[in-house]
Amino acid sequence: MANSIAIRVYKIAIYKKNDRKSISIDNINLPTSVSNFMSSFIKEFDIPTENQKLERSWYFELVEDSPPSAFSGYIHYGTFGFESNFVDINTKKHNYHRKNTDIEEIPLFFEFWLPKNTHFGFAVFQSFQSRSCVQLITNAIKEKFKTVNPGYIISFQKIMPNDARGSAYYSAPVKKLRLINKNFYADSEDNYLGEPDIVDFEYVMSAKRNRSLGSFFSIFSKIKSGSRSMVVHRGIEFSEVSAEIKVGDKVRTVGILGPNKDFGVIDLTDSVDIGKNGHPTFQFLKRETDTILKDFNETLVGQQDED
Template sequence: MSFAIGLRFYRIAVRKKGQKEPLDIGPGSNPCDLLDYIEDFVARKTEPTDEGDAFRTWFFEPRDTNSIRTVHGYISYGTHGFESKFKDVKTKKPKYQRQSTDLEEIPLYFQFWVPSDAKYALVAFQSFQGRSCVSFVQGAITSDFQKRHPDYLLTFRVLAPSNAVSDVAPVKAVTFLKPKEFSDRADRSWLGKKIEELSYEVTVRARKRGAIIGTFKELEKLLPANGSGFVEFEGAAYESVRADVKIGKKRRVIGVFGSGGDAGLIDITENVKKDKSGHPTFESLTAEVDSLMETFFDGIKT
């Protein structure tokens, strides 16, 4: 069974309060070398942080790295506060009754890269089956930075796919997801099941070998610029769109439109190796992120 493994990239900048221009973040910079701050923040967050009413916990598990000015590892992300049944996927027989006090933890890869001669850093966060703790980590680090440096702000900005994809990159397939709710109640069923119970999508794919639907730039022109609303195809409206497009040296599926979690997400499910736990190996995740980091950097450094 294939599980969706995604990556989302952010651009981090530091600026002085009341000013718009980003500051240098390398050695000798004010208020600090951002790499030193991030290493310290990660080291201080290796014990579980409980998000209280959200029933979530997270903490860093940093790993050694051979890359220059890089901090990476896992974020151990946990959920609790509800009961559920665990069954054997083959026999369907019950194996365990999860209690509301049980904490389920999954490993999510992260990587910070702080170039010494730039005005921004890049960070990548992994998601697994739609689960991510980006908002918690982002909130914690921005708040902590301001407490330590009251006159400065640390900001995150989502990197759009256009930062990593060439305008002329060929699009092999486009998938429309999350159809708009039907207005006629009679249409809200399929094979006797309520449409709300189903998850479905429509994919348009170039049939011939070497053929393409169009270029990435052409696709972007067809989508609403603000990422909200709906996209129409064949008389139906959809909330999000993904494209099979070349990023760097590989073809990947990316979210190019949507108000939810799909926009900006790069699906690397087919590009990573998985161990017996069902999670991607650390080495394959690192290789994917390293490659994409360079592609993003080349796309936004000017």
């Protein structure tokens, strides 16, 4: 499958300005509750909003809501500002010449979940071919939240599986570890093609059947110890690392090291259900997301009780 499908999970927290301790997600002292805020925000931005500087657009399509705790649907994310041709892959004919004022939109799944009696909520954002609108959306939410709740701040912190101690991800066995070096220079001694070239170089370690390379947490701890931005293996520097882990009867790919946008990403590409439009079905993404969030929630609630 050519199109990579992944999700990013964020923890939502509410703080009083200049206070580092989060408050309850359903705190009654908020002028506008988080639930009411999310509901009105989605409704307000259900028509295209353009960012001329970034040449991007977005708007919400609410598919399912279970107020006051859950909202899910699509963010229609668009790009504009350049011309291109649309060609039929079968006939090779030019069907359309895209103008720089045309917006190319793709549907990206989202979910906001606000469990009761907790100090956190969850936000899930899908990416498609590495295209994501997380920063656009979260920045807009933060700015709007400050206007309706003066003195309070809403934050979004990306959740890594290792952040949820005790979760299924935390102790999941690693079946495969992939080290990646983008734009690696292969000289004539190393390059089987004969000529020196710039290539994307991968080194893959796979566990034998019914065995593992270790738990996700143990592997993550070794790779992310200190502030290292790369891993050196057999004299070669690798700037990206991902792990395939076994969670229940499914294999998930999780980013461990790499660009910030890929760090902590949960890849669903290998198991995704694709609709006629070439995008993941809503039912598939909702089912996968709910399973992941349930696991994270149970673990974070336990940590909250310990605190």
